Amino acid sequence: MRNAVADAATPPRLAAVNGNGVAGAATAMFVVGTLAGVSGLIKDYPLYGGQLVRYLVASAILLAVTRALGLRFVRLTWREGLLLGGLALLGLALFNVCVVESARASGPALVGTVLGTVPLGLALLEGRPAPRLLAGAAVVVAGATLATGLGSGNLTGLLWALGAWIGEISFSMLAIPLLPKLGAIRVSAYSTALAVPMLAAIGLAQEGPGMFRVPTAAESLGFGYLAVVVTVVAFFLWYSSLPRLGPGRAGLFAGLIPVGAIVTGLVLGVATPSAYDLLGAALVIAGILVGLSASRARRPLGGGRGRRDA
Template sequence: MNADVSTGPSAAARTGPGSPARPGPRGPVEAATAMFLVGTLAAVAGVIGDYPVYGGQALRHLLAAAALLTVARVAGLRFVRLTARETALLATLSLTGLVIFNVCVVEATRHGGPALVGTVLGTVPLALALLGGRPSPRLLGAATLVAAGATVAAGLGSGDLTGLLWSLGALGCEVCFSMLAIPLLPKLGAVRVSAYSVTLAVPMLVAAGLLVDGTAMFRAPTVPEAAGLGYQALIVTTVAFFLWYDALPRLGPGRAGLFAGLIPVGAIVTGAVLGLGAPSAPDLLGAALVVTGIVVGLSSSGSPAGRARRPAGAGRTAAEGSRPTGAG
Protein backbone atom coordinates (compact mmCIF):
# COMPACT_ATOMS: atom_id res chain seq x y z
CA MET A 1 0.00 0.00 0.00
CA ASN A 2 1.22 3.48 -0.80
CA ALA A 3 2.81 4.95 2.27
CA ASP A 4 1.49 8.42 1.50
CA VAL A 5 -1.99 8.59 2.98
CA SER A 6 -2.08 12.28 3.69
CA THR A 7 -3.65 13.62 0.53
CA GLY A 8 -6.10 12.76 -2.20
CA PRO A 9 -9.51 11.05 -2.30
CA SER A 10 -8.01 7.60 -1.92
CA ALA A 11 -6.54 8.63 1.42
CA ALA A 12 -9.97 9.53 2.74
CA ALA A 13 -11.28 6.16 1.65
CA ARG A 14 -8.49 4.35 3.43
CA THR A 15 -8.58 6.27 6.67
CA GLY A 16 -12.31 6.97 6.90
CA PRO A 17 -14.08 9.73 8.80
CA GLY A 18 -12.92 10.25 12.31
CA SER A 19 -9.90 7.96 11.92
CA PRO A 20 -6.58 8.79 13.56
CA ALA A 21 -5.38 10.50 10.37
CA ARG A 22 -8.34 12.91 10.64
CA PRO A 23 -8.58 13.53 14.40
CA GLY A 24 -11.77 14.74 16.03
CA PRO A 25 -13.42 14.66 19.44
CA ARG A 26 -16.02 11.99 18.69
CA GLY A 27 -13.75 8.95 19.05
CA PRO A 28 -12.10 10.01 22.33
CA VAL A 29 -15.41 11.11 23.87
CA GLU A 30 -17.12 7.85 22.92
CA ALA A 31 -14.25 5.67 24.14
CA ALA A 32 -13.98 7.56 27.43
CA THR A 33 -17.73 7.38 28.06
CA ALA A 34 -17.89 3.68 27.20
CA MET A 35 -15.09 2.68 29.56
CA PHE A 36 -16.37 4.94 32.34
CA LEU A 37 -19.78 3.28 32.06
CA VAL A 38 -18.18 -0.16 32.26
CA GLY A 39 -16.52 1.01 35.47
CA THR A 40 -19.90 1.83 37.00
CA LEU A 41 -20.67 -1.89 37.11
CA ALA A 42 -18.89 -2.04 40.45
CA ALA A 43 -21.64 0.07 42.01
CA VAL A 44 -24.41 -2.37 41.03
CA ALA A 45 -22.49 -5.61 41.55
CA GLY A 46 -23.61 -5.86 45.16
CA VAL A 47 -27.24 -5.26 44.23
CA ILE A 48 -27.41 -8.32 41.96
CA GLY A 49 -24.80 -10.40 43.76
CA ASP A 50 -27.37 -12.88 45.10
CA TYR A 51 -29.08 -13.45 41.75
CA PRO A 52 -28.00 -16.59 39.82
CA VAL A 53 -25.04 -15.53 37.71
CA TYR A 54 -25.89 -17.17 34.39
CA GLY A 55 -29.59 -16.42 34.64
CA GLY A 56 -28.91 -12.79 35.45
CA GLN A 57 -26.45 -12.40 32.58
CA ALA A 58 -28.86 -14.13 30.18
CA LEU A 59 -31.64 -11.72 31.16
CA ARG A 60 -29.26 -8.75 30.87
CA HIS A 61 -28.14 -9.71 27.36
CA LEU A 62 -31.68 -10.60 26.25
CA LEU A 63 -32.91 -7.12 27.18
CA ALA A 64 -29.88 -5.50 25.57
CA ALA A 65 -30.37 -7.54 22.39
CA ALA A 66 -33.99 -6.41 22.15
CA ALA A 67 -32.93 -2.78 22.57
CA LEU A 68 -30.09 -2.96 20.03
CA LEU A 69 -32.15 -4.83 17.42
CA THR A 70 -34.89 -2.21 17.82
CA VAL A 71 -32.33 0.57 17.28
CA ALA A 72 -31.05 -1.21 14.16
CA ARG A 73 -34.57 -1.53 12.78
CA VAL A 74 -35.47 2.10 13.48
CA ALA A 75 -32.20 3.21 11.87
CA GLY A 76 -33.03 1.20 8.75
CA LEU A 77 -30.04 -1.13 9.15
CA ARG A 78 -31.10 -4.30 7.39
CA PHE A 79 -29.74 -7.74 8.20
CA VAL A 80 -26.38 -8.40 6.55
CA ARG A 81 -25.52 -11.91 5.39
CA LEU A 82 -22.15 -12.96 6.78
CA THR A 83 -19.50 -15.22 5.31
CA ALA A 84 -18.45 -18.34 7.19
CA ARG A 85 -15.32 -16.54 8.43
CA GLU A 86 -17.32 -13.53 9.63
CA THR A 87 -19.82 -15.79 11.39
CA ALA A 88 -16.99 -17.60 13.16
CA LEU A 89 -15.44 -14.27 14.20
CA LEU A 90 -18.75 -13.00 15.57
CA ALA A 91 -19.46 -16.24 17.45
CA THR A 92 -15.96 -16.23 18.94
CA LEU A 93 -16.35 -12.57 19.91
CA SER A 94 -19.61 -13.32 21.69
CA LEU A 95 -18.26 -16.43 23.41
CA THR A 96 -15.03 -14.86 24.63
CA GLY A 97 -15.78 -11.15 24.99
CA LEU A 98 -19.20 -11.59 26.60
CA VAL A 99 -19.88 -15.08 27.99
CA ILE A 100 -16.47 -16.31 29.16
CA PHE A 101 -15.45 -12.80 30.23
CA ASN A 102 -18.36 -12.58 32.67
CA VAL A 103 -17.61 -16.04 34.05
CA CYS A 104 -13.93 -15.14 34.55
CA VAL A 105 -14.78 -11.87 36.32
CA VAL A 106 -17.25 -13.58 38.67
CA GLU A 107 -14.85 -16.41 39.54
CA ALA A 108 -11.87 -14.07 39.90
CA THR A 109 -13.88 -11.86 42.26
CA ARG A 110 -14.82 -14.85 44.38
CA HIS A 111 -11.20 -15.96 44.73
CA GLY A 112 -9.33 -12.68 44.75
CA GLY A 113 -11.81 -9.85 45.10
CA PRO A 114 -12.54 -7.01 42.68
CA ALA A 115 -9.20 -5.32 43.34
CA LEU A 116 -7.28 -8.20 41.77
CA VAL A 117 -9.52 -8.19 38.70
CA GLY A 118 -9.19 -4.43 38.34
CA THR A 119 -5.42 -4.65 38.62
CA VAL A 120 -5.11 -7.24 35.84
CA LEU A 121 -7.65 -5.51 33.59
CA GLY A 122 -5.63 -2.35 34.09
CA THR A 123 -3.09 -3.84 31.69
CA VAL A 124 -5.58 -3.82 28.78
CA PRO A 125 -4.14 -0.59 27.32
CA LEU A 126 -0.69 -2.14 27.18
CA ALA A 127 -2.00 -5.33 25.60
CA LEU A 128 -3.97 -3.48 22.90
CA ALA A 129 -1.04 -1.18 22.18
CA LEU A 130 1.16 -4.21 21.55
CA LEU A 131 -1.44 -6.04 19.45
CA GLY A 132 -2.63 -3.01 17.49
CA GLY A 133 0.43 -2.78 15.26
CA ARG A 134 3.92 -1.41 15.79
CA PRO A 135 3.42 1.00 18.71
CA SER A 136 5.56 4.11 18.83
CA PRO A 137 7.65 4.54 21.98
CA ARG A 138 5.36 7.42 22.98
CA LEU A 139 2.19 5.33 22.67
CA LEU A 140 3.78 2.37 24.43
CA GLY A 141 4.90 4.62 27.27
CA ALA A 142 1.42 6.12 27.51
CA ALA A 143 -0.16 2.67 27.66
CA THR A 144 2.25 1.65 30.42
CA LEU A 145 1.38 4.81 32.35
CA VAL A 146 -2.36 4.12 32.02
CA ALA A 147 -1.88 0.51 33.13
CA ALA A 148 0.10 1.69 36.15
CA GLY A 149 -2.59 4.22 37.04
CA ALA A 150 -5.34 1.62 36.74
CA THR A 151 -3.35 -0.72 38.95
CA VAL A 152 -2.86 1.96 41.63
CA ALA A 153 -6.54 2.92 41.45
CA ALA A 154 -7.75 -0.66 41.72
CA GLY A 155 -5.31 -1.68 44.46
CA LEU A 156 -3.19 -4.81 44.50
CA GLY A 157 -5.56 -6.87 46.62
CA SER A 158 -4.74 -10.24 48.19
CA GLY A 159 -5.88 -12.84 45.69
CA ASP A 160 -4.61 -16.38 45.32
CA LEU A 161 -3.23 -18.17 42.26
CA THR A 162 -6.70 -19.32 41.19
CA GLY A 163 -7.99 -15.76 41.30
CA LEU A 164 -5.00 -14.56 39.29
CA LEU A 165 -5.58 -17.19 36.60
CA TRP A 166 -9.26 -16.26 36.31
CA SER A 167 -8.25 -12.58 36.09
CA LEU A 168 -5.80 -13.35 33.29
CA GLY A 169 -8.62 -15.15 31.51
CA ALA A 170 -10.75 -12.01 31.83
CA LEU A 171 -7.88 -9.95 30.40
CA GLY A 172 -7.62 -12.21 27.35
CA CYS A 173 -11.39 -12.03 26.80
CA GLU A 174 -11.36 -8.22 27.12
CA VAL A 175 -8.69 -8.04 24.42
CA CYS A 176 -10.75 -10.39 22.20
CA PHE A 177 -13.76 -8.11 22.69
CA SER A 178 -11.91 -5.39 20.76
CA MET A 179 -9.56 -7.22 18.40
CA LEU A 180 -12.16 -9.65 17.00
CA ALA A 181 -14.54 -6.78 16.28
CA ILE A 182 -12.10 -4.78 14.14
CA PRO A 183 -12.52 -6.85 10.92
CA LEU A 184 -16.32 -6.89 11.39
CA LEU A 185 -16.95 -3.18 11.99
CA PRO A 186 -16.40 -1.87 8.42
CA LYS A 187 -19.10 -4.19 7.04
CA LEU A 188 -21.57 -4.32 9.92
CA GLY A 189 -21.07 -1.06 11.82
CA ALA A 190 -21.20 -0.56 15.57
CA VAL A 191 -24.94 -1.14 16.03
CA ARG A 192 -25.04 -4.48 14.22
CA VAL A 193 -21.83 -5.83 15.76
CA SER A 194 -23.23 -4.98 19.19
CA ALA A 195 -26.68 -6.38 18.43
CA TYR A 196 -25.49 -9.61 16.79
CA SER A 197 -22.86 -10.42 19.44
CA VAL A 198 -25.22 -9.74 22.35
CA THR A 199 -27.97 -11.82 20.73
CA LEU A 200 -25.60 -14.76 20.23
CA ALA A 201 -24.58 -14.57 23.89
CA VAL A 202 -28.12 -15.27 25.15
CA PRO A 203 -28.42 -18.96 24.14
CA MET A 204 -24.82 -19.57 25.24
CA LEU A 205 -25.57 -18.18 28.70
CA VAL A 206 -28.85 -20.09 28.95
CA ALA A 207 -27.12 -23.36 28.02
CA ALA A 208 -24.35 -22.75 30.57
CA GLY A 209 -26.87 -21.80 33.23
CA LEU A 210 -28.95 -24.93 32.71
CA LEU A 211 -25.82 -27.07 33.02
CA VAL A 212 -24.61 -25.36 36.19
CA ASP A 213 -27.78 -24.27 38.01
CA GLY A 214 -30.59 -26.13 36.24
CA THR A 215 -33.98 -24.49 36.45
CA ALA A 216 -32.75 -22.49 39.46
CA MET A 217 -30.90 -20.19 37.05
CA PHE A 218 -34.06 -18.06 36.80
CA ARG A 219 -36.21 -16.58 39.54
CA ALA A 220 -38.25 -13.42 39.91
CA PRO A 221 -35.79 -10.62 40.72
CA THR A 222 -36.39 -8.23 43.57
CA VAL A 223 -36.96 -4.56 42.73
CA PRO A 224 -33.29 -3.62 43.37
CA GLU A 225 -32.10 -6.65 41.37
CA ALA A 226 -34.39 -5.75 38.47
CA ALA A 227 -33.07 -2.18 38.54
CA GLY A 228 -29.47 -3.43 38.60
CA LEU A 229 -30.00 -5.87 35.72
CA GLY A 230 -31.83 -3.19 33.75
CA TYR A 231 -28.96 -0.76 34.25
CA GLN A 232 -26.44 -3.35 33.09
CA ALA A 233 -28.54 -4.16 30.03
CA LEU A 234 -29.52 -0.70 28.83
CA ILE A 235 -26.64 1.51 29.96
CA VAL A 236 -23.57 -0.71 30.14
CA THR A 237 -24.34 -3.28 27.45
CA THR A 238 -26.45 -1.29 24.98
CA VAL A 239 -24.96 2.20 25.24
CA ALA A 240 -21.37 1.37 26.18
CA PHE A 241 -21.02 -1.39 23.56
CA PHE A 242 -22.17 0.90 20.77
CA LEU A 243 -19.96 3.78 21.88
CA TRP A 244 -16.90 1.52 22.15
CA TYR A 245 -17.40 -0.14 18.77
CA ASP A 246 -18.03 3.21 17.11
CA ALA A 247 -14.85 4.65 18.65
CA LEU A 248 -12.60 1.66 17.98
CA PRO A 249 -12.10 2.13 14.21
CA ARG A 250 -11.80 5.88 14.66
CA LEU A 251 -8.91 5.64 17.11
CA GLY A 252 -7.34 2.26 16.37
CA PRO A 253 -6.86 -0.39 19.07
CA GLY A 254 -3.68 1.13 20.49
CA ARG A 255 -5.11 4.57 21.23
CA ALA A 256 -8.63 3.34 22.04
CA GLY A 257 -7.15 0.89 24.54
CA LEU A 258 -5.82 3.78 26.60
CA PHE A 259 -9.37 4.55 27.71
CA ALA A 260 -9.72 1.12 29.36
CA GLY A 261 -7.80 2.72 32.21
CA LEU A 262 -10.99 4.65 33.01
CA ILE A 263 -12.72 1.47 34.21
CA PRO A 264 -11.42 1.74 37.81
CA VAL A 265 -11.85 5.51 37.66
CA GLY A 266 -15.53 5.02 36.82
CA ALA A 267 -15.87 2.66 39.77
CA ILE A 268 -14.24 5.18 42.13
CA VAL A 269 -16.42 8.10 41.01
CA THR A 270 -19.64 6.08 41.06
CA GLY A 271 -18.89 4.70 44.51
CA ALA A 272 -18.27 8.21 45.83
CA VAL A 273 -21.47 9.58 44.26
CA LEU A 274 -23.57 6.75 45.68
CA GLY A 275 -22.01 7.13 49.12
CA LEU A 276 -20.16 3.80 48.99
CA GLY A 277 -16.90 5.36 50.14
CA ALA A 278 -14.77 8.43 49.53
CA PRO A 279 -11.77 8.00 47.19
CA SER A 280 -8.45 7.44 48.92
CA ALA A 281 -5.11 9.04 48.05
CA PRO A 282 -4.07 6.01 45.92
CA ASP A 283 -7.43 6.24 44.12
CA LEU A 284 -6.81 9.87 43.21
CA LEU A 285 -3.18 9.21 42.25
CA GLY A 286 -4.22 6.35 40.01
CA ALA A 287 -6.88 8.51 38.34
CA ALA A 288 -4.31 11.25 37.73
CA LEU A 289 -1.89 8.77 36.14
CA VAL A 290 -4.65 7.41 33.89
CA VAL A 291 -5.66 10.86 32.67
CA THR A 292 -2.01 11.79 32.06
CA GLY A 293 -1.40 8.60 30.10
CA ILE A 294 -4.47 9.16 27.92
CA VAL A 295 -3.40 12.72 27.13
CA VAL A 296 0.12 11.58 26.24
CA GLY A 297 -1.18 8.71 24.11
CA LEU A 298 -3.68 10.80 22.18
CA SER A 299 -0.97 13.34 21.39
CA SER A 300 0.99 10.65 19.53
CA SER A 301 -1.00 11.17 16.32
CA GLY A 302 0.21 9.39 13.26
CA SER A 303 1.85 6.53 15.14
CA PRO A 304 1.53 3.12 13.49
CA ALA A 305 -0.38 1.74 16.45
CA GLY A 306 -2.81 4.59 16.23
CA ARG A 307 -3.94 3.47 12.82
CA ALA A 308 -5.98 0.29 12.72
CA ARG A 309 -5.59 -1.69 9.55
CA ARG A 310 -8.83 -1.14 7.72
CA PRO A 311 -10.07 -3.47 5.00
CA ALA A 312 -11.78 -2.28 1.86
CA GLY A 313 -14.90 -0.28 2.61
CA ALA A 314 -13.56 1.03 5.88
CA GLY A 315 -14.20 4.57 4.71
CA ARG A 316 -17.83 4.18 5.73
CA THR A 317 -18.70 5.29 9.23
CA ALA A 318 -18.64 2.61 11.88
CA ALA A 319 -22.10 3.63 13.02
CA GLU A 320 -23.68 2.75 9.67
CA GLY A 321 -21.55 -0.04 8.23
CA SER A 322 -21.71 -1.05 4.60
CA ARG A 323 -24.91 -1.60 2.75
CA PRO A 324 -25.99 -5.19 2.17
CA THR A 325 -25.13 -6.79 -1.15
CA GLY A 326 -27.80 -6.00 -3.63
CA ALA A 327 -29.20 -3.15 -1.61
CA GLY A 328 -28.93 -0.87 -4.59
Protein backbone atom coordinates in the same frame (compact mmCIF):
# COMPACT_ATOMS: atom_id res chain seq x y z
CA MET B 1 -9.69 11.51 13.09
CA ARG B 2 -12.40 10.39 10.72
CA ASN B 3 -12.27 8.08 7.74
CA ALA B 4 -14.79 6.38 5.52
CA VAL B 5 -14.35 3.00 7.16
CA ALA B 6 -15.09 4.41 10.58
CA ASP B 7 -18.53 5.48 9.42
CA ALA B 8 -19.41 2.27 7.57
CA ALA B 9 -22.92 1.05 8.27
CA THR B 10 -23.49 3.79 10.86
CA PRO B 11 -26.14 6.48 10.27
CA PRO B 12 -24.47 9.93 10.02
CA ARG B 13 -26.32 11.45 12.95
CA LEU B 14 -25.29 8.59 15.23
CA ALA B 15 -21.71 8.65 13.96
CA ALA B 16 -21.48 12.36 14.73
CA VAL B 17 -22.21 11.68 18.40
CA ASN B 18 -18.67 10.36 18.89
CA GLY B 19 -16.70 13.03 17.04
CA ASN B 20 -13.17 11.77 16.63
CA GLY B 21 -13.74 8.84 18.95
CA VAL B 22 -12.18 10.25 22.11
CA ALA B 23 -15.45 11.27 23.76
CA GLY B 24 -17.12 7.99 22.83
CA ALA B 25 -14.30 5.76 24.10
CA ALA B 26 -13.92 7.75 27.32
CA THR B 27 -17.66 7.67 28.01
CA ALA B 28 -17.95 3.96 27.21
CA MET B 29 -15.21 2.88 29.60
CA PHE B 30 -16.24 5.28 32.35
CA VAL B 31 -19.81 3.98 32.10
CA VAL B 32 -18.61 0.38 32.36
CA GLY B 33 -16.90 1.36 35.62
CA THR B 34 -20.19 2.60 37.06
CA LEU B 35 -21.60 -0.92 37.19
CA ALA B 36 -19.97 -1.23 40.61
CA GLY B 37 -22.46 1.34 41.84
CA VAL B 38 -25.47 -0.86 41.01
CA SER B 39 -23.95 -4.17 42.08
CA GLY B 40 -25.64 -3.88 45.46
CA LEU B 41 -29.06 -3.94 43.80
CA ILE B 42 -28.47 -7.34 42.20
CA LYS B 43 -26.12 -9.00 44.71
CA ASP B 44 -28.77 -11.53 45.79
CA TYR B 45 -29.68 -12.57 42.24
CA PRO B 46 -27.95 -15.68 40.80
CA LEU B 47 -24.74 -14.47 39.15
CA TYR B 48 -25.01 -16.28 35.85
CA GLY B 49 -28.74 -15.80 35.71
CA GLY B 50 -28.11 -12.08 36.12
CA GLN B 51 -25.71 -12.01 33.20
CA LEU B 52 -28.29 -13.83 31.09
CA VAL B 53 -30.97 -11.25 31.97
CA ARG B 54 -28.58 -8.41 31.17
CA TYR B 55 -27.65 -9.65 27.71
CA LEU B 56 -31.15 -10.86 26.87
CA VAL B 57 -32.60 -7.39 27.50
CA ALA B 58 -29.66 -5.63 25.80
CA SER B 59 -29.86 -7.80 22.68
CA ALA B 60 -33.61 -7.21 22.40
CA ILE B 61 -33.07 -3.45 22.57
CA LEU B 62 -30.19 -3.48 20.08
CA LEU B 63 -32.07 -5.65 17.59
CA ALA B 64 -35.09 -3.35 17.90
CA VAL B 65 -32.88 -0.32 17.27
CA THR B 66 -31.32 -2.07 14.26
CA ARG B 67 -34.76 -2.68 12.81
CA ALA B 68 -36.01 0.84 13.61
CA LEU B 69 -33.04 2.38 11.80
CA GLY B 70 -33.65 0.23 8.74
CA LEU B 71 -30.31 -1.55 8.99
CA ARG B 72 -30.93 -4.71 7.03
CA PHE B 73 -29.48 -8.09 7.94
CA VAL B 74 -26.05 -8.61 6.39
CA ARG B 75 -24.96 -12.06 5.25
CA LEU B 76 -21.51 -12.90 6.60
CA THR B 77 -18.76 -15.01 5.09
CA TRP B 78 -17.66 -18.08 7.02
CA ARG B 79 -14.62 -16.17 8.31
CA GLU B 80 -16.76 -13.27 9.48
CA GLY B 81 -19.15 -15.71 11.12
CA LEU B 82 -16.27 -17.28 13.03
CA LEU B 83 -15.07 -13.84 14.13
CA LEU B 84 -18.53 -12.89 15.35
CA GLY B 85 -18.95 -16.21 17.14
CA GLY B 86 -15.53 -15.80 18.74
CA LEU B 87 -16.42 -12.27 19.81
CA ALA B 88 -19.62 -13.46 21.50
CA LEU B 89 -17.94 -16.48 23.11
CA LEU B 90 -14.63 -14.98 24.23
CA GLY B 91 -15.43 -11.28 24.52
CA LEU B 92 -18.83 -11.62 26.20
CA ALA B 93 -19.80 -15.06 27.56
CA LEU B 94 -16.45 -16.48 28.73
CA PHE B 95 -15.20 -13.04 29.77
CA ASN B 96 -18.03 -12.78 32.28
CA VAL B 97 -17.45 -16.35 33.49
CA CYS B 98 -13.75 -15.61 34.08
CA VAL B 99 -14.46 -12.35 35.93
CA VAL B 100 -17.01 -14.05 38.19
CA GLU B 101 -14.81 -17.04 38.96
CA SER B 102 -11.67 -14.97 39.50
CA ALA B 103 -13.52 -12.72 41.95
CA ARG B 104 -14.85 -15.79 43.76
CA ALA B 105 -11.36 -17.31 44.04
CA SER B 106 -9.32 -14.23 44.93
CA GLY B 107 -11.60 -11.22 45.30
CA PRO B 108 -12.20 -8.43 42.79
CA ALA B 109 -8.84 -6.67 43.16
CA LEU B 110 -6.79 -9.31 41.33
CA VAL B 111 -8.94 -9.49 38.21
CA GLY B 112 -9.22 -5.68 38.24
CA THR B 113 -5.44 -5.39 38.31
CA VAL B 114 -4.94 -7.91 35.49
CA LEU B 115 -7.58 -6.20 33.35
CA GLY B 116 -5.81 -2.93 34.03
CA THR B 117 -3.04 -4.11 31.71
CA VAL B 118 -5.41 -4.27 28.72
CA PRO B 119 -4.29 -0.84 27.40
CA LEU B 120 -0.72 -2.09 27.05
CA GLY B 121 -1.89 -5.31 25.41
CA LEU B 122 -3.98 -3.47 22.82
CA ALA B 123 -1.14 -1.05 22.12
CA LEU B 124 1.25 -3.93 21.43
CA LEU B 125 -1.27 -5.75 19.25
CA GLU B 126 -1.81 -2.71 17.04
CA GLY B 127 1.40 -3.47 15.16
CA ARG B 128 4.19 -0.93 15.44
CA PRO B 129 3.00 1.33 18.24
CA ALA B 130 4.64 4.71 18.67
CA PRO B 131 6.93 4.91 21.72
CA ARG B 132 4.74 7.66 23.16
CA LEU B 133 1.67 5.42 22.86
CA LEU B 134 3.46 2.61 24.70
CA ALA B 135 4.63 5.04 27.38
CA GLY B 136 1.10 6.36 27.81
CA ALA B 137 -0.30 2.82 28.02
CA ALA B 138 2.28 1.91 30.68
CA VAL B 139 1.27 4.94 32.76
CA VAL B 140 -2.40 4.02 32.38
CA VAL B 141 -1.63 0.48 33.54
CA ALA B 142 0.20 1.84 36.60
CA GLY B 143 -2.71 4.11 37.43
CA ALA B 144 -5.34 1.41 36.95
CA THR B 145 -3.32 -0.96 39.14
CA LEU B 146 -3.23 1.59 41.95
CA ALA B 147 -6.92 2.36 41.56
CA THR B 148 -7.90 -1.32 41.80
CA GLY B 149 -5.94 -1.86 45.00
CA LEU B 150 -2.80 -3.72 43.90
CA GLY B 151 -4.62 -7.04 43.64
CA SER B 152 -3.24 -10.20 45.21
CA GLY B 153 -4.61 -13.71 45.30
CA ASN B 154 -4.02 -17.34 44.44
CA LEU B 155 -3.10 -19.22 41.28
CA THR B 156 -6.69 -20.18 40.51
CA GLY B 157 -7.80 -16.58 40.68
CA LEU B 158 -4.88 -15.52 38.51
CA LEU B 159 -5.67 -18.08 35.81
CA TRP B 160 -9.31 -16.98 35.69
CA ALA B 161 -8.13 -13.35 35.56
CA LEU B 162 -5.87 -14.15 32.60
CA GLY B 163 -8.87 -15.70 30.87
CA ALA B 164 -10.79 -12.48 31.47
CA TRP B 165 -7.85 -10.54 30.00
CA ILE B 166 -8.01 -12.63 26.82
CA GLY B 167 -11.74 -12.02 26.66
CA GLU B 168 -11.34 -8.26 27.03
CA ILE B 169 -8.70 -8.16 24.29
CA SER B 170 -10.94 -10.29 22.06
CA PHE B 171 -13.85 -7.89 22.62
CA SER B 172 -11.95 -5.27 20.62
CA MET B 173 -9.61 -7.15 18.30
CA LEU B 174 -12.21 -9.60 16.93
CA ALA B 175 -14.63 -6.75 16.27
CA ILE B 176 -12.22 -4.66 14.18
CA PRO B 177 -12.52 -6.75 10.96
CA LEU B 178 -16.33 -6.77 11.32
CA LEU B 179 -16.96 -3.07 11.90
CA PRO B 180 -16.40 -1.86 8.31
CA LYS B 181 -19.11 -4.19 7.03
CA LEU B 182 -21.57 -4.29 9.92
CA GLY B 183 -21.07 -1.02 11.79
CA ALA B 184 -21.22 -0.47 15.54
CA ILE B 185 -24.93 -1.12 16.03
CA ARG B 186 -25.06 -4.46 14.23
CA VAL B 187 -21.82 -5.75 15.77
CA SER B 188 -23.26 -4.92 19.19
CA ALA B 189 -26.66 -6.44 18.38
CA TYR B 190 -25.40 -9.64 16.77
CA SER B 191 -22.74 -10.35 19.39
CA THR B 192 -25.05 -9.83 22.37
CA ALA B 193 -27.76 -11.97 20.75
CA LEU B 194 -25.26 -14.79 20.16
CA ALA B 195 -24.03 -14.53 23.76
CA VAL B 196 -27.52 -15.18 25.20
CA PRO B 197 -27.72 -18.96 24.48
CA MET B 198 -24.08 -19.33 25.50
CA LEU B 199 -24.74 -17.70 28.87
CA ALA B 200 -27.91 -19.75 29.29
CA ALA B 201 -25.98 -22.98 28.81
CA ILE B 202 -23.20 -21.89 31.17
CA GLY B 203 -25.70 -20.70 33.77
CA LEU B 204 -27.67 -23.96 33.72
CA ALA B 205 -24.44 -25.92 34.15
CA GLN B 206 -23.28 -23.74 37.05
CA GLU B 207 -26.48 -22.79 38.86
CA GLY B 208 -29.16 -25.10 37.49
CA PRO B 209 -32.79 -24.05 37.08
CA GLY B 210 -32.36 -21.78 40.11
CA MET B 211 -30.74 -19.21 37.84
CA PHE B 212 -34.22 -18.32 36.58
CA ARG B 213 -36.45 -16.26 38.84
CA VAL B 214 -38.45 -13.06 38.58
CA PRO B 215 -36.27 -10.13 39.75
CA THR B 216 -37.50 -7.81 42.47
CA ALA B 217 -38.25 -4.15 41.72
CA ALA B 218 -34.78 -3.10 42.89
CA GLU B 219 -33.13 -5.86 40.88
CA SER B 220 -35.12 -4.84 37.81
CA LEU B 221 -33.75 -1.31 38.14
CA GLY B 222 -30.24 -2.69 38.43
CA PHE B 223 -30.60 -4.97 35.43
CA GLY B 224 -32.19 -2.14 33.46
CA TYR B 225 -29.15 0.03 34.09
CA LEU B 226 -26.73 -2.77 33.21
CA ALA B 227 -28.60 -3.64 30.01
CA VAL B 228 -29.32 -0.13 28.72
CA VAL B 229 -26.37 1.95 29.91
CA VAL B 230 -23.50 -0.47 30.56
CA THR B 231 -24.26 -2.70 27.58
CA VAL B 232 -26.30 -0.99 24.84
CA VAL B 233 -24.87 2.52 25.21
CA ALA B 234 -21.33 1.51 26.15
CA PHE B 235 -21.04 -1.11 23.38
CA PHE B 236 -22.27 1.29 20.72
CA LEU B 237 -19.94 4.08 21.85
CA TRP B 238 -16.95 1.73 22.06
CA TYR B 239 -17.48 0.14 18.67
CA SER B 240 -18.10 3.54 17.09
CA SER B 241 -14.83 4.88 18.53
CA LEU B 242 -12.60 1.86 17.98
CA PRO B 243 -12.09 2.31 14.20
CA ARG B 244 -11.49 6.04 14.61
CA LEU B 245 -8.82 5.70 17.28
CA GLY B 246 -7.34 2.27 16.56
CA PRO B 247 -6.97 -0.39 19.27
CA GLY B 248 -3.88 1.20 20.82
CA ARG B 249 -5.36 4.63 21.44
CA ALA B 250 -8.82 3.34 22.24
CA GLY B 251 -7.33 0.88 24.72
CA LEU B 252 -5.95 3.74 26.78
CA PHE B 253 -9.48 4.52 27.92
CA ALA B 254 -9.89 1.08 29.52
CA GLY B 255 -8.01 2.65 32.41
CA LEU B 256 -11.11 4.74 33.10
CA ILE B 257 -13.07 1.70 34.31
CA PRO B 258 -11.72 1.84 37.89
CA VAL B 259 -12.00 5.64 37.76
CA GLY B 260 -15.70 5.26 36.93
CA ALA B 261 -16.08 2.91 39.90
CA ILE B 262 -14.34 5.37 42.21
CA VAL B 263 -16.46 8.32 41.10
CA THR B 264 -19.70 6.31 41.32
CA GLY B 265 -18.89 5.15 44.83
CA LEU B 266 -18.18 8.73 45.89
CA VAL B 267 -21.35 10.15 44.30
CA LEU B 268 -23.56 7.44 45.82
CA GLY B 269 -21.87 7.82 49.18
CA VAL B 270 -20.95 4.14 49.42
CA ALA B 271 -17.16 4.57 49.29
CA THR B 272 -14.64 7.33 49.89
CA PRO B 273 -11.60 7.25 47.58
CA SER B 274 -8.24 6.78 49.23
CA ALA B 275 -5.06 8.63 48.35
CA TYR B 276 -4.03 5.62 46.24
CA ASP B 277 -7.34 5.79 44.37
CA LEU B 278 -6.87 9.47 43.57
CA LEU B 279 -3.24 8.99 42.55
CA GLY B 280 -4.25 6.07 40.33
CA ALA B 281 -6.97 8.15 38.67
CA ALA B 282 -4.50 10.98 38.06
CA LEU B 283 -2.01 8.58 36.49
CA VAL B 284 -4.71 7.13 34.23
CA ILE B 285 -5.64 10.57 32.94
CA ALA B 286 -1.99 11.54 32.46
CA GLY B 287 -1.28 8.30 30.59
CA ILE B 288 -4.25 8.84 28.28
CA LEU B 289 -3.05 12.34 27.42
CA VAL B 290 0.47 11.08 26.71
CA GLY B 291 -0.78 8.19 24.59
CA LEU B 292 -3.20 10.34 22.57
CA SER B 293 -0.38 12.71 21.67
CA ALA B 294 1.35 9.92 19.75
CA SER B 295 1.06 10.07 15.97
CA ARG B 296 -0.94 7.37 14.24
CA ALA B 297 -0.68 6.14 10.68
CA ARG B 298 -3.79 6.94 8.65
CA ARG B 299 -4.74 3.44 7.65
CA PRO B 300 -8.22 1.94 7.82
CA LEU B 301 -8.89 -0.86 10.25
CA GLY B 302 -10.28 -4.16 9.10
CA GLY B 303 -8.86 -3.94 5.62
CA GLY B 304 -11.04 -1.06 4.47
CA ARG B 305 -13.06 -3.21 2.05
CA GLY B 306 -16.39 -3.25 3.85
CA ARG B 307 -19.64 -2.03 2.38
CA ARG B 308 -21.40 1.09 3.53
CA ASP B 309 -24.79 -0.26 4.53
CA ALA B 310 -26.82 2.46 6.16
